[in-house]
Amino acid sequence: MKHTRIACMGLLLLLAALVPIETPAAGATTPPSGFQATVVANNQIFAPTLMSFTPEGRIVVAQQNGKVKVWSGGGVSTTPYLSLTVESSSDRGILGIAYDPNYAANHYVYVYYHRPTPTIHGVISRFVVRPDGLSADPATETVLYEMDSLNFTGVHTGGSLKFGPDGKLYVSVGDDRRGIDVSHSLASDLGKVLRLNKNGSIPVDNPFYTQAAGKYRSIYSKGHRNPYTFDFDQRGHLMLAEVGLSSYEEINDVVGGRDYGWPDYEGPDGGDVRYVDPVGGYAHDQAPEDGGCAIIGAAAVDPATSTFPASYDGDFFYADYCNGWMKSFDPVTGTSTPFATGIVNPTHVVFGPDGNLYYLTRNSGTGSGWITRITYTGSTAPSISAQPRDATVGVGQAATFTVEAQGAAPLSYQWFRNGTAISGATSASYTLTNAQPSDSGASFRVSVANASGSVTSQPATLTVVTNQAPSATITSPAATLTYLAGQKIDYSATATDPEDGTLPASAFDWEIIFHHDTHTHPFLDPAPGSRSGSFTVPDSGFETAANVWFEMRLQVTDSAGRTTTVSRNVHPRTTTLSLQASPADARPALDGTLVSSNHKVLTVRNMRRIVSAPGPQALIGGSWRFDTWSDRGQNQHEIVPTAGNNWFMAVFRLDAGNVGTGVGLTATYYDDTTLTQPVIQRTDPVVLANVAGNSSPAPGVSPGTWSARWQGSVSAQFSELTTFRVLADDGVRLWIGGNLVIDAWTPASKATLYSSAPITMTAGARVPIRLELRQGSGRNGQVRLLWQSKSMPRSIIPSTQLFPTG
Missing domain, CATH: 2.120.10.30 (TolB, C-terminal domain)
Structure with missing residues (x-):
């Protein structure tokens, strides 16, 4: 079975990940009987x-x-x-x-x-x-x-x-x-x-x-x-x-x-x-x-x-x-x-x-x-895998002792204090509530038994101290803070102790922990002795999943050795990264991993990612290679998903038939919906856009209300009937060879795929083409120019088959 790889990192301090902080005790291991x-x-x-x-x-x-x-x-x-x-x-x-x-x-x-x-x-x-x-x-x-x-x-x-x-x-x-x-x-x-x-x-x-x-x-x-x-x-x-x-x-x-x-x-x-x-x-x-x-x-x-x-x-x-x-x-x-x-x-x-x-x-x-x-x-007799540990608590606090044992079930437990059985203490843990100075120095053991025998643990000693634990308050970051990749995060705290008063910086010990899903990774372990500090969230070469956050954990220690630990979590701002390809069965790659042609993944905003279009790929019609990206980037290049820029499409071309030498169409962008106020003219390798309502399709063009005209010539790769298609969410019209073959100038209520009648095309012959788009509804400005024939599956017309005016 072939396994599709998706773009997430596991992992991974050591590998892919760590487990939750609420972990069982060290020796809770259950091996086979014997x-x-x-x-x-x-x-x-x-x-x-x-x-x-x-x-x-x-x-x-x-x-x-x-x-x-x-x-x-x-x-x-x-x-x-x-x-x-x-x-x-x-x-x-x-x-x-x-x-x-x-x-x-x-x-x-x-x-x-x-x-x-x-x-x-x-x-x-x-x-x-x-x-x-x-x-x-x-x-x-x-x-x-x-x-x-x-x-x-x-x-x-x-x-x-x-x-x-x-x-x-x-x-x-x-x-x-x-x-x-x-x-x-x-x-x-x-x-x-x-x-x-x-x-x-x-x-x-x-x-x-x-x-x-x-x-x-x-x-x-x-x-x-x-x-x-x-x-x-x-x-x-x-x-x-x-x-x-x-x-x-x-x-x-x-x-x-x-x-x-x-x-x-x-x-x-x-x-x-x-x-x-x-x-x-x-x-x-x-x-x-x-x-x-x-x-x-x-x-x-x-x-x-x-x-x-x-x-x-x-x-x-x-x-x-x-x-x-x-x-x-x-x-x-x-x-x-x-x-x-x-x-x-x-x-x-x-x-x-x-x-x-x-x-x-x-x-x-x-x-x-x-x-x-x-x-x-x-043997099936019980054995102790983790002994009870000594405990130090303050007056009035609870002290818990735990044993971990194995052997043939069922196991029974009996705890002893200074050699005397404790009534009702018959589980793997025993808790003494409300510890008092008179309890200090008491010794606690447990006997574990089953039908095959019994074993008694080593003693654990209780120490009760009158010194009270310190308290700490994290003052920054704010509990409401959310972060972007590349952002600097400051942290600071104050701490006091009932006996010592305000604690000095030497009492502070910070640790920055990176959480991924139910796992953690060590991120930063500053040297002890500072009330504050800062770190910068990596924006590349780091965990790319979105179910992540940072924990600032602080331990403060008073002069008597009592400690208190507090922490604060900071979560990221995220966006959905959409990665597509044409034709639909082509596979782009995200961070070196092949994904499907309609791949969507939640990612931390501003986290730099690497996209590529590996090839050749054996698909319908033959061998396909990279042509261009929707953002005009190189085959392999870096992208930065933001709130308004998170859609990317890889266009592949078919290495069959008459492969042209084109570079795209002449594109003119207008600052109105009537094609009358030109702002910028350039060569677009393909006609492909997915512009958010608050984003601009080209430098200097106002977002939301604009229009565009692409013109030049198109060269078919095969001599056969070809259907031209346009996907658009507003008004659109298309001319092939001077003939208006798609006329949908009235804005649609949603993205719609329009098709021409089949047109006889000759391989290698250049035919005039003009496409116009009006964007004025406030929705995303979406347009794609595609074709389809007997030898060519539905796909975006690649740059090699498009030629600018002049």
Whole structure:
């Protein structure tokens, strides 16, 4: 099945999107019976993107801000394993960490990250890990490969880095939302999987080595969009989890030298022999337990080390970032099996050297991350996946303790205070209302039981403080403010505390969060210590959907450490962008994505978009190519939808018959409805207008009340009877060869299609033509000059067949 791609971005801090801020607790994961999920590092990592196991058995976790933290069982170190200066906007930052196959001898670690200078671009660097294994020395950096420059505010630059069974270094690289230009090209390393020697040189047996030049000989496969994560399975196959756009998430079995179809296809390609179909995946419009928005992974079971049952040998594990489920994919049968649910924002999945499955998650609201381990126990007895946490509350406030457990249903709960059972406290959460100083220091545990056994949680301690929490008020922006793309937004606030009085600037900590539908993306995290600030809404290379908004979130902290968080949302002003094409079955492209010929999408006003008319396209009558746009722009050009300028049509011409050399008709525009007050004369490539009542059809012409005359000659492409048609919403008349063939000078009540009688035309012969339009009703000024014949489907007469006067 061929999937039509529409112009929306998912995505995507990391991929396509994040989930709502109201997320469940970290460990609310439900694996299959006999498996146990345990949170091993909770809220000790900020904005994590990926993790990897060091040869010493530690876990290193990359944060999007360029810091790499190390976890070694007792917790996450406060001292970074490695700290890099990175470009961290959108889905950029540190994308891959891999260890040399000969690490015992050289202690090399390889990192794939984005540098901000001199232009934003990806690099692959090698570092030397210090003898204690707890950090890498940044002074030892050796840059092995530098990728092509990226757009300043681009997205879909995800990727990963791993050594293959052949000892080569494989790198997946996103297309920077430029798929139509780069993904198939052998002169770009974007939208590709690359293959390198570990010293950065290029293997001479790479599949495109003799076809490409320079560094592009590193290309291993092409036609990728956002190849976010991959792993090598027991067969040695590169299994790739590739994030789609609006329709389909792919699992690709990557073979060197092949093309995987983007941007021509998303999902299966319907038998197109040029491209390789995904071996697995899922559509966005499936039920929540099967669908989603962004595939992440990727971990293949190695039977030599796995502790999982043999039925999982060779399977490929992947998860959906938005819907929070995990599945295993059998590459032999091509089937996926549900494995776990209730995962909040998974960003990476790996198998550890201990044979257990680990996954990394990230809270979209706070940015905090955690690591969860899934082990096979073979038991249905209950186990605790998230322990109750210590709580600190003020006098009179409520304190809630929560446990997360799994095991064969039904599970029963009993909470204890200082070892004594609490009457009625028999659910997964217990709340102590109206906490008093005498409750401070109390210890709370819970016992979880089922028919197979029981388990008791670790204690959680309650602290009751007399200090009251501060209060904060956001003074700007106003709650009624709406924004345009490119607009500067100022924010400010005041804060007071019952004990401290007016709080100083040092108590303020802002975060600007970008919301898209039910998901969020980090946008700006200013340094703490300011009562106010500002940011500018991007107007290009940014999320183009209209169901977006910005949240200004402020946390203030008093001298005793009590905090209060407030926020304010600012929503955009929007308009409906209409993209059309002639003939009706032609397909224009919006932001590099092919769309239907009557595509309408809500967009943020003033958000810059890119339109194009890819060709040739095989349509009725033969092969069609771009002729002109309604706004007279180039084939690929930038548009800015506003309240009064949001309609664009691509005109294609048929490459058959007698293709002329015309450039259009002479157009005269008048500042009245009677064709008597000429204002401007120019050559219009085609007769095509859709002018809003408050807009002008040409410079200097008053909006609303005007008229126009187009004249010159027309040349048919075929010698056959031709019917001329005019679509107009006001008075119109058309002359062909000096004969009045359409006479509808009385304004119509709505847009109407008028037709001439069939006229005998000779291919290549020029025939005089004149079209007049009067616009005076105040409605949109709409006019289109079309033709139709046996060999020519109804379509706008292209510029090649129109010739100006003289």
